[in-house]
Amino acid sequence: xxxxxxxxxxxxxxxAVGLAGCGGSPPTPDxxxxxxxxxxxxxxxxxxxxxxxxxxxxxxxVSWSVSRSSADxxxxxxxxxxxxxxxxxxxxxxxxxxxxxxxFVSPLAAIDAASGSVRWVEGFAGGxxxxxxxxxxxxxxxxxGGYDGALHAVGSDGSSEWTADLGxxxxxxxxxxxxxxxxxxxxxLHAVGSxxxxxxxxxxxGPSELLVGPDEPVETTMPVADDRGVYAAFTPFERERExxxxxxxxxxxxxxxxxxxxxxxxxSPNGLAVTDDALYATVGGTVYALDADTGEERWxxxxxxxxxxxxxxxxxxxxxxxxxxxxxxxxxxxxQWRVVNEAPPSHHRDPTxxxxxxRPPVADGRVYLRTGAVSATDGTRLxxxxxxxxxxxxxxxxxxxxxxxxxxxxxxGDAMYLTHPHxxxxxxx
Amino acid sequence: xxxxxRRPTRRxxxxxxxxxxxxxxxxxxxxxxxxxxxxxxxxxxDPVEPATTDWRGVLGPTTNTGAVAAEAVPExxxxxxxxxxxxxxxxxxxxxxxxxxxxxxxxxxxLSAVDAETGERMWTRPLTDxxxxxxxxxxxxxxxTGEETHAFDAATGDRRWKRDDLGGGIFGAxxxxxxxxVYVQSGVATHALSRSTGETRWRTATGxxxxxxxxxxxxxxxxxxxxxxxxxxAAADGAERWxxxxxxxxxxxxxxxxxxxxxxxxxxxxLGFDAETGEERWxxxxxxxxxxxxxxxxxxxxxxxxxxxxxxxxxxxxxxLALADGTRCWDNRNYAGGYASGIAVGAGKVxxxxxxxxxxxxxxxxxxxxxxxxxxxxxxxxxxxxGPSVAGGGVYFAGRNAVVRLS
Numbered sequence: 132x133x134x135x136x137x138x139x140x141x142x143x144x145x146x147a148v149g150l151a152g153c154g155g156s157p158p159t160p161d162x163x164x165x166x167x168x169x170x171x172x173x174x175x176x177x178x179x180x181x182x183x184x185x186x187x188x189x190x191x192x193v194s195w196s197v198s199r200s201s202a203d204x205x206x207x208x209x210x211x212x213x214x215x216x217x218x219x220x221x222x223x224x225x226x227x228x229x230x231x232x233x234x235f236v237s238p239l240a241a242i243d244a245a246s247g248s249v250r251w252v253e254g255f256a257g258g259x260x261x262x263x264x265x266x267x268x269x270x271x272x273x274x275x276g277g278y279d280g281a282l283h284a285v286g287s288d289g290s291s292e293w294t295a296d297l298g299x300x301x302x303x304x305x306x307x308x309x310x311x312x313x314x315x316x317x318x319x320l321h322a323v324g325s326x327x328x329x330x331x332x333x334x335x336x337g338p339s340e341l342l343v344g345p346d347e348p349v350e351t352t353m354p355v356a357d358d359r360g361v362y363a364a365f366t367p368f369e370r371e372r373e374x375x376x377x378x379x380x381x382x383x384x385x386x387x388x389x390x391x392x393x394x395x396x397x398x399s400p401n402g403l404a405v406t407d408d409a410l411y412a413t414v415g416g417t418v419y420a421l422d423a424d425t426g427e428e429r430w431x432x433x434x435x436x437x438x439x440x441x442x443x444x445x446x447x448x449x450x451x452x453x454x455x456x457x458x459x460x461x462x463x464x465x466x467q468w469r470v471v472n473e474a475p476p477s478h479h480r481d482p483t484x485x486x487x488x489x490r491p492p493v494a495d496g497r498v499y500l501r502t503g504a505v506s507a508t509d510g511t512r513l514x515x516x517x518x519x520x521x522x523x524x525x526x527x528x529x530x531x532x533x534x535x536x537x538x539x540x541x542x543x544g545d546a547m548y549l550t551h552p553h554x555x556x557x558x559x560x
Numbered sequence: 561x562x563x564x565x566r567r568p569t570r571r572x573x574x575x576x577x578x579x580x581x582x583x584x585x586x587x588x589x590x591x592x593x594x595x596x597x598x599x600x601x602x603x604x605x606d607p608v609e610p611a612t613t614d615w616r617g618v619l620g621p622t623t624n625t626g627a628v629a630a631e632a633v634p635e636x637x638x639x640x641x642x643x644x645x646x647x648x649x650x651x652x653x654x655x656x657x658x659x660x661x662x663x664x665x666x667x668x669x670x671l672s673a674v675d676a677e678t679g680e681r682m683w684t685r686p687l688t689d690x691x692x693x694x695x696x697x698x699x700x701x702x703x704x705t706g707e708e709t710h711a712f713d714a715a716t717g718d719r720r721w722k723r724d725d726l727g728g729g730i731f732g733a734x735x736x737x738x739x740x741x742v743y744v745q746s747g748v749a750t751h752a753l754s755r756s757t758g759e760t761r762w763r764t765a766t767g768x769x770x771x772x773x774x775x776x777x778x779x780x781x782x783x784x785x786x787x788x789x790x791x792x793x794a795a796a797d798g799a800e801r802w803x804x805x806x807x808x809x810x811x812x813x814x815x816x817x818x819x820x821x822x823x824x825x826x827x828x829x830x831l832g833f834d835a836e837t838g839e840e841r842w843x844x845x846x847x848x849x850x851x852x853x854x855x856x857x858x859x860x861x862x863x864x865x866x867x868x869x870x871x872x873x874x875x876x877x878x879x880x881l882a883l884a885d886g887t888r889c890w891d892n893r894n895y896a897g898g899y900a901s902g903i904a905v906g907a908g909k910v911x912x913x914x915x916x917x918x919x920x921x922x923x924x925x926x927x928x929x930x931x932x933x934x935x936x937x938x939x940x941x942x943x944x945x946x947g948p949s950v951a952g953g954g955v956y957f958a959g960r961n962a963v964v965r966l967s
Binding site: 395433434471 | 747748765766767768769785786787788805807808809826827
C-alpha cells in the first residue's frame, strides 16, 4: 500500500506534470554554473557531473592529512569523496554494511583547506547515505542525505539550517542552480529548493513497483542535470536481470524518456554524466553513451569488469575507472588508452594493489588518479602514484575496496583533495 | 522434388531454427540475419592437412586447432588398447602426447608419464594442485598449478625450473610451449618465459585475468580474456600488432588456421578475424538458450578447426561452421561439455565426448556431414569425459580414475 506521504508526493508530481503540459515548457530553474577554480562544490563538480574542471594542480606531494581518529567525533564510516568550497573541505562518513545505520552516527567534517585543521564535525544519528553538496550563492550551505530519509542542510559554521523529510535512504545530492536533486534508495527522485522546500517528487515507473510498494530498496546513483532536465538511474526490481533503468525528466518532474541498459557484468548503476551531446552512464562495468534528448543508445563499451566508477568527460574523451582507467572517444566509445591496473583478479589473492574505481577528475589535459595525474592525451603518468603502499597500514581488508574506490580525488586549481580509508582526508599540493 | 533439391533446403530450415526467433517478423527461413549474414549454403569440405602427429597442448598444436595429420589418426572403428588407472578425488585434464609418451596429472598431487604403446608408467612425481592441461615441447613438460608454474624434463620427470609467482586454475588457460618460449596466462597478464630457464622474456598486462589458452602461429601470439579484446602480439617482445574489440569476456581458447584467428565470446558469438590485420571477417551467433522466458547466450567453450570447418563446443552441443564465412554446416546435440571436454579432428573425422543412454560415450563424427560413424559407450571402469587427444595413431581420453587409449 502507498503511504499517505507517497500519495501526496505522487500527487505533487502529477500536478507539476499537469502544469507543464498546459503551459508548454516546464519551469526551468536559473542555473548558471560559473566553473570555479577554487572549489569542487558537488561530487561531480558541476550539475552534469562531468568531473571536468578548468584547472587543476600540475604537481604535488602530501601537504596535510587528517586521520580518521584525529577528529572528534572520529571520521568513521565509508568516507565520501570530498567537496571543496570557500576554503573548506567537507567529507561525510557514510553508513555501510560495516557501519550499520541502526547504530552508527555518521560524521560530517569541515576541514580548513589551507591548514588541514578540523573546523567542526557534526554527527548524524542513523547514518548518512551519500556525500555532501554545497549550494547557495555564497557556498553557505552544505547538504547531506540521511539513511532515514532526511535531507539535512548545515551552515558553513556547522549549525543546522533546515531538514526536509523526504523518506527512503537518500544518496548524494546534485545542485542545480537554486535547487537540489536527490534520489532515494527506493528510486524516487526529489527536487528540493535551496531553502528546503519540496518542489516535486517522481516515482520510478513500472507495474511491479505499484504492487510491491515504492519503498523497497533499489540501487541508485547520483542524479545529474542540465538545461533540458534531470537524469536518474536505478536497478529495477527483477534483481536477477542485469539491467538498469535510466530516466530523463524535465525540470518540472515530467518524464521525457526511459531507457533500459542491460549490459554485461554487474547491474549496479555506477554513475551518470551529461554533456551537450550525450548522457554517459556506467552500469556494472559497461560504459554507455545515450542521446540526452531521447535516451537512445549511441554506443556501449564493455570493459569486462563487473564494477566501475562514475564517468567523467572532457571535450575529447570519456574517462572511467573500471579496474583499469580507460579513456574512450566521446563520439564512438573507442578505447584511446588505458592505465593498466595491476591488482590481482580477486581480493582473495592478498592484493598489494587495488582496482581503480574512483571518479577520475579531469582538468586542463590531466586526469587525476590516486595521488597524482596522468596525461589526458595518452594516459602516461605525469606525477604522483597509486598510493598502494598506504594499504600496508591499518586494518586492511581488501574486499570492500574491490567494490568501492580506495582513493577518491577532487581538484581545485592548485590542489588535489582525496579521501582514503587508511589515511583519512589528504591534501596533495 | 529430388533428394538433391530437398536436402539443402531441409538443412537450411534446421539451421534457421536458431535464428528464426531473432529474425522474427522478417519471416524468412534462411540464416541470413544481422548476426548471421551468410547465405546458409555450406561450402564444400576441403580441409588443410596439418603436419603435426603429436598432441602437445590442451588443443594439440600451438595454434590450438585440435587438428592432427591423417597419419596420426587410427583407421576404422576404435577399440580400447589399454587403460591406466589414475586415481583421483579431484578430476583429470586432457592428456598431452609427444614422442610416444602420454602426460597426465590427477589435479591433486601427482604427475605421470605413460608409454603410449604399452600403457606402462614411465615415471611419476608428486606435484601439488596441477590444474589445467600441461604442455610439452623441446623435451620440456610445463605444468601450471594453483600457485606455480613448473617445468620438467619430459623424458625423466626431473625438474628444470619453477615459477612460484605464476599460478592458474582448473577452468583457466593452459600453457603453450612454442619454440624456446613458454606462454602462460596468469594474474592479469600474458607471460612469455624462456623454456630453458623459466625467466620472463616479456609480460603484457591487460589488467584482467584470462581463461583463454593463447594460440601461437609463427612469430605471433594471439591472446584473449576477460579484457574482451583479441590481440595479436609479437612473439619476440610482446608488442601489440593489432587488437579487436568484442562485446564480452572471452574464456574459450583462441585458435588460428589459414590466416584466420577464431574466438568465441561469452555473448555467444563466434568470430573470425584476419590474422594479419585483425579485421573481422565474420561472426556467427550461437542459438541462445531459453529458460523461464529469457534468452541466455550459449557460451563457446572450445574451438577447433581443420582449415575448412570451425568446430565450436558449448556445454551441450557441437556446432560446425564454415571457416570461410561462418555459415553453419551441421551440429551435434549430444555433445557432453565439461570443464575439460574437447574436440580432436583429423582424416575427415571429429572425435568428441557425447551423452548416450548409459551416461557418456566417445563418438566419431564425419567432419563433412556431421554423421555419426562410431559411438562407444563408457562403462563402470572407463568413461570418456575428458579429452580427447589424438596422436601417433591413438585416441586418448580420461575419466573415472583412468586414462584410456583407443585405436
